[in-house]
Amino acid sequence: MKRLAAMLFVALSACALHAQGAVAQMEEDLIPPDRSFVSPERFGFEFHLGPYHPDFDGEDTFDRFFSDDSGLLVALELDVIGYRMQDTFYLGGGGGIGWAKFSGNTIDDAGEATSEETELEIVPLNVIGVFRLDALPRRWGVPFIFTGKLGYQWMYWTTESGGSDEANGWSLGLLWAGQVALDLDTFEPSAARRMDEEWGINHSFLFFEISGFEPNSDSLPLGDTSWSVGLGFIM
Amino acid sequence: MTLPRAMATSLKTLALAAGALVLAALAPAAASAQSITVTINSIDGEAVNTLGEYRLGLQDCLDDVELEFELMGVPSDKSTIDVYEGNNCNDPSRDSDDTDTCDYLTSFETQESTELIVTLNASVLGCMEGTSQQPTLWFLAVDSSESGEEVGQRYGTFEIEVDASAPNAPTDVEGGTGENQIPVEWETSDSDLDSFIIYIDSSPTDGDAGIGCGSSVLVEGQPPPSGGVTTKTINEANATSANLRPSDLDGTRAAVAVVAVDDAGNESPLSNISCVEIVPTTSFWEDYQSDPNAVDGGCPCAAVGPVHVENGWPILLALCALGLRRRRARAATEDVR
Incomplete structure (x- = not known):
């Protein structure tokens, strides 16, 4: 009887071990073969939000009508990465588009605001060269990326008053920007890897940017040194 | 296991009684089967939307607008449709003089068709200013073989939305x-x-x-x-x-x-x-134009001329060069593979 029980115990143990081995094999199958996958880096994408306040060459024309409107400027930028020195910097170029609208009231002969609306709408279009230095986060784990941009901007503008269009045109000039960004990959490297594997997004960052637009002398003086914040991706 | 005989008999009696009750409950429902479908087609000649959404206002009643209904499933062996407004107007036991709950409005000849277009005037609904009502119209088929008595089994209803209550002033x-x-x-x-x-x-x-x-x-x-x-x-x-x-x-x-x-x-x-x-006003653009420092008293940049665009060409060319270089590098990498 004891012998039979011992044989049964051995047989059951063998079955259990075999089953355990099979489960372990299945778990191994679930692990991706290559966790170090890195997708190609081709583009940079940025979404900008920030106030805009045309300086009008120091005249108070703009402030007289739109002093209460900071005209939130919403903008998108897409850069093509032309050259990449691994873990050091990107060099590329691209373009952007934005939109802002300023609303105020017309003024009467006494200079008092009436109830009638007057508006100015701008749509900046630009081409830019981009130099993005990311050696700090990639080499030493310091989460700051520095970016410089230089380009040319065509800012379409249109103005209306009392529901009727009054004028429109383009203001053209140089555009520059300096950006400091907080590299999000440094804080969540595993999430960054997953984003790359699933979405092809290599890096993501939050940024603060100072930019300047200097229209030439023939243009409506819509230039401004402004700031914006936003979210960017390297894809 | 067997039940005592007395208990079995009682259960059987109970079952029979329950069955009888169910039949009794179902019988009146069968007797008052509704078979005429009523839809509203138009109000004063204006078609009601496909969802049948409408509401009559006080002015509709005052202006006596025409309401056109379409009746489907009118029995061809009946000669007249009587129209009432009220509650339970299809009840055969209803007293014809009971005007508190059921008001006779009008009658229509059926013209030997199962479809009938009837027109009522909104004033018959007796809209009361300041109230909202939902009077029900009853369209009862009248059996011609029974001297114009309503049968009560072939009828259609339509609930009218009447809002004679004015909104608040702004x-x-x-x-x-x-x-x-x-x-x-x-x-x-x-x-x-x-x-x-x-x-x-x-x-x-x-x-x-x-x-x-x-x-x-x-x-x-x-x-x-x-x-x-x-x-x-x-x-x-x-x-x-x-x-x-x-x-x-x-x-x-x-x-x-x-x-x-x-x-x-x-x-x-x-x-x-x-x-x-x-009042005379000055807009942003007029104000800018009146500024002595305004560009040429206006804005010659209203059209993009070649003088302006050419300033941007170097950058465009640089971008193109970058793109080309990247493309060549990629092609070279693919060749190596």
Whole structure:
């Protein structure tokens, strides 16, 4: 009887071990073969939000009508990465588009605001060269990326008053920007890897940017040194 | 296991009684089977939308608008359709003199067809000002072989939505000033509104723009005047402002009041009276042009000329060069692979 029980115990143990081995094999199958996958880096994408306040060459024309409107400027930028020195910097170029609208009231002969609306709408279009230095986060784990941009901007503008269009045109000039960004990959490297594997997004960052637009002398003086914040991706 | 005989007999009796009760409950329902389908086609010649959404207003009753119904499934062996308004008008035991619950409205000949178009006038519904009602119309088929007595088994019903209650007048109406666009703003508290009507009296009696303003024809809280004013309709249910044009005014000043119109066409009383005024204004663009430092007294940059664009060519060329270089590098990498 004891012998039979011992044989049964051995047989059951063998079955259990075999089953355990099979489960372990299945778990191994679930692990991706290559966790170090890195997708190609081709583009940079940025979404900008920030106030805009045309300086009008120091005249108070703009402030007289739109002093209460900071005209939130919403903008998108897409850069093509032309050259990449691994873990050091990107060099590329691209373009952007934005939109802002300023609303105020017309003024009467006494200079008092009436109830009638007057508006100015701008749509900046630009081409830019981009130099993005990311050696700090990639080499030493310091989460700051520095970016410089230089380009040319065509800012379409249109103005209306009392529901009727009054004028429109383009203001053209140089555009520059300096950006400091907080590299999000440094804080969540595993999430960054997953984003790359699933979405092809290599890096993501939050940024603060100072930019300047200097229209030439023939243009409506819509230039401004402004700031914006936003979210960017390297894809 | 067996039940005592007495208990088994009792259970059987109970089962029979329950069955009888169920049959009794079902019988009246079968007797009052509704077989005529009634839909509303149009109100005063205007087609009701495909969803059958409509509401009659007080003015519909006063104007005695025509309601056209389509009846489907009218029995061909009946010769007349009697129309009642009330409750349980299909009940055969109903007293024909019981006018408290069922009012006879009219009758129609069926003309040996299972479809019938009938037209009623809204005034027969007896709309009461200030109330909302949902009277039910009953279309009863009358058996010609029984001397015009209603059978009660072949009928159709239709519930009419009558809203004879006027919406609240808009409040805090405030007129503005402008040269090409003179705003009027207001507030509302009703949710079933359809549009607004601005009443404009171009001969105000006193008051300054945006403050109190008198009018000999516009009186707050009273019905709108039938003449002596011009009107502008704003066909937007949620509107809280509108802009008048100088052409809407006969002169440079006017008193205005706003009336709300609900989706049954009922009009509210007049709102408070305010003033609008046409004044010369200076816009942003006019102001910029008058600035001595303005670019050539205007803006020659209104069109993109080659002089301006060529400043950007170096950057465009640089970008193209970068793109080409990247493309070549990628092609070389693929060749190596």
